[in-house]
Structures are given as C-alpha cells and as structure tokens.
C-alpha cells in the first residue's frame with residue numbers, strides 16, 4: 632500500500648463542453664486541485680473568462696471535490712489592468728505564455744516576448760507566476776532542439792532582465808531544461824509529465840507511427856529522458872507534477888496532421904507511482920506530487936490522503952469522449968498500481 636497526501640496536477644487541459652464533461656472526473660478522482668490551461672478556442676484571456684470557465688468546470692464535476700486553479704492566456708494585446716486584476720483575484724493563479732504557433736491553439740499567443748515585458752514587470756512585482764511553453768517556433772530550428780534554443784534565446788535574457796519573476800518552465804523534456812531550472816533560485820521551477828519520464832523518441836515509431844505518443848514538446852532522445860526522470864525523483868523541490876494531460880478525440884490523432892497531446896488523466900498517478908518505484912524512489916513521490924508544487928504556488932498542502940495498492944489492472948483500449956472516443960495513455964497495457972476507494 633502507498634498512502635500519499637492527496638496530490639495536485641500543476642498542468643492540465645480540461646477542454647470545454649461535452650469533452651470537459653467526459654474527462655474531468657478522471658482528474659478529480661486522483662487530484663485535489665489542478666492548474667487549468669487556458670488554450671480554449673477562443674482562449675481564456677480575461678479574468679471574467681477564467682471565472683466563467685471555472686463555473687463550467689465546477690458544473691461538470693457535479694459535486695465531486697476538485698479545485699480548478701485558473702490561468703490566463705497571455706497575448707500581445709493583454710491590458711496591464713487585466714494582469715493586475717488577475718494578480719489580485721483568489722481564483723487566478725498564473726498566466727500562461729504560449730509562443731505564437733508553438734502548439735495546439737497557440738495562434739493567439741505572444742509574437743515576441745519583448746512586446747509583453749511591461750506585463751511581466753507587473754507579474755514580477757505582484758508575484759503572479761508566468762507559466763512557459765518553452766519552445767522557439769522558428770521553422771528553421773530542428774523540432775528536437777526547440778526547447779534548448781528557447782532557453783538560450785528567450786529564458787536566459789528574461790532572467791537577466793527580470794530576475795524576480797516567478798516562472799514555471801512547463802513539461803520539461805531536455806537535460807538543458809533540467810540544468811536551467813537547477814541553476815535558478817527557488818523562484819523558478821518546472822513541471823514534469825509521465826510521458827517524458829517514461830518514453831524516449833523511439834516510442835513515436837515503435838512498430839509503426841504512434842500518434843498517441845505525439846505531444847509537444849515532442850519526446851526526446853534517451854539521455855534527455857534520463858535527465859528529466861532523475862530530476863523528477865531527485866527530491867529537489869523545484870520539480871513537481873504536471874501531467875499535461877491533453878485530450879484529443881481519436882479521429883484527431885489517427886489522421887494526417889495528428890494533433891499533439893497525450894491523454895494521461897485516467898492513469899497519471901498510477902504511472903508516476905510505477906516510475907518512482909522503478910527508480911527506488913517511492914519515498915520521494917509525495918514531495919513531487921503533493922508538496923513541491925503547492926509550496927511554489929503558495930497554496931496550503933491538502934489534508935486528505937489517497938491510497939494506491941499493488942494490484943494489476945489493464946488500461947481500457949478506449950474511453951468515451953463527447954459523442955466519440957479517446958485513447959488514453961498506456962491503452963491496453965497493464966499497470967501495477969491501483970487506486971483504492
């Protein structure tokens with residue numbers, strides 16, 4: 632048996648409408664709270680949008696206990712007053728920076744970071760964290776190098792200019808990402824997904840193309856996977872759990888131009904437990920899953936607990952999603968940890 636303080640997911644895509652209704656309970660079953668990504672269409676750019684989205688999430692929960700921690704989607708046109716209002720609002724916890732064109736629904740993102748420096752200054756003053764999708768979008772840069780180039784070209788100059796800005800480098804995938812965060816004081820941190828701990832880029836091509844292993848930032852070479860895994864299990868409080876569970880209907884994945892995103896919510900906690908156990912680091916799981924992130928965000932630790940037992944179960948081949956279906960991470964595979972009630 633493994634009992635943990637109830638964990639939180641510091642990077643989650645919940646979508647909206649019928650999709651939201653079909654998936655939110657997988658997260659609520661495992662996690663007490665989650666940082667909710669704002670990349671809807673249209674994106675969540677205003678505090679009022681975030682509050683309305685929060686109400687839709689609460690309605691979809693139908694009474695299940697789960698706290699959505701809302702974020703705003705940063706654009707070149709975000710007004711300074713909106714950032715001040717976000718910083719002051721109890722339900723808004725961060726602002727997400729998508730470089731325009733970097734990933735799913737990022738076309739309204741920031742064209743050049745310099746455009747929003749005045750907004751970042753307000754965030755640095757008020758302590759509102761910036762959540763960063765850390766990839767350059769220059770098509771001339773190799774897709775596997777985009778995180779490392781982003782760190783050098785964007786993050787390092789940003790840290791020089793605004794050292795006090797609180798920042799989370801989301802879903803790190805490279806040794807450079809790990810080293811960058813380790814070189815920062817405690818006001819910078821990173822989330823780590825289950826897939827970037829578990830899989831290297833060979834997983835995209837094993838026995839044919841695997842669209843359900845395609846996410847952004849894309850899986851990297853084995854040496855990078857090992858660096859990310861070591862950071863996750865290290866006990867360093869700058870690294871914490873963020874699944875980046877990002878659902879797309881089966882037909883949007885199994886097609887030409889497959890969408891990026893891995894739907895891990897139905898298995899995430901169980902998979903992290905397997906990963907930490909495999910590394911002989913189960914004693915570090917509670918810090919990673921339930922303590923480090925809450926501390927970074929200045930949230931109280933959860934008082935309830937969750938228990939997993941060592942019992943095998945097979946992940947379903949597919950799950951209902953709106954009026955269609957979705958393929959979860961590890962579909963059809965056996966997992967060794969099971970949630971207890």
Ligand code: DOR
Pocket residue numbers: 644670734735764845846847848877878891892893
């Ligand atoms: O793989 C991804 N999917 N990466 C992202 O940054 C966005 C996400 C999504 O929203 O589907």
Ligand code: ZN
Pocket residue numbers: 642644668875877
């Ligand atoms: Zn994401």
